[in-house]
Amino acid sequence: MTAPEPAALPRLLRDNPHTVTHLLEELLGEPLVADVIRQYSMPAVAGNALGVVAGQPVTHRIAVLRGGATMVPFVYAESAFLPERLPGAARLQLERTSDPIGRVLSVHGLAHGREEMPSAGPGPPQAMDRVAAGAAPIVWWRAYRLTIDDLPVFAIREWFFRTVQDAVERQSPA
Helix, strand or coil, X not given: CCCCCCCHHHHXXXXXXXXXXXXXXXXXXXXXXXXXXXXXXXXXCCCCCXXXXXXXXXXXXXXXXXXXXXXXXXXXXXXXXXXXXXXXHHHHHHHHCCCCHHHHHHHCCCCCEEEECCCCCCCCCXXXXXXXXXXXXXXXXXXEEEEECCEEEEEEEEEEEHHHHXXXXXXXXX
């Protein structure tokens, strides 16, 4: 599902020690908002990416990260997370605001680690349509887990739109 891409985007994302939210806000010069398409709780299935027993409540969140001022779509993301592994205030912020996950982690001082998820790829997006994406083509994707205190808390799949690659290219020396 990847298009021919300059190595700059995957390298920039891989080498970034911060969240994708922080990186993109720095790159784009505007805050991001999470346009949440769906957010719901359901029981975990066996063999899930978070390593919890089947039946444990997991929150699924599908969102498009957009520029807060421009509303340009940059990333389509599907995540699953364990609400009980987050402080109450962080859980409420994810439930009630348009703040991206990365901002929530930062605001609450939650240090995190990132682990690439072994997979042949994240597969097709579950809920993306031309309206949600703003008809922007996907140029790259990745799947990873975020850990807090060495425990998996988020399993995230991200699809990056051409708008991110364009911003990276604008920042690269000619």
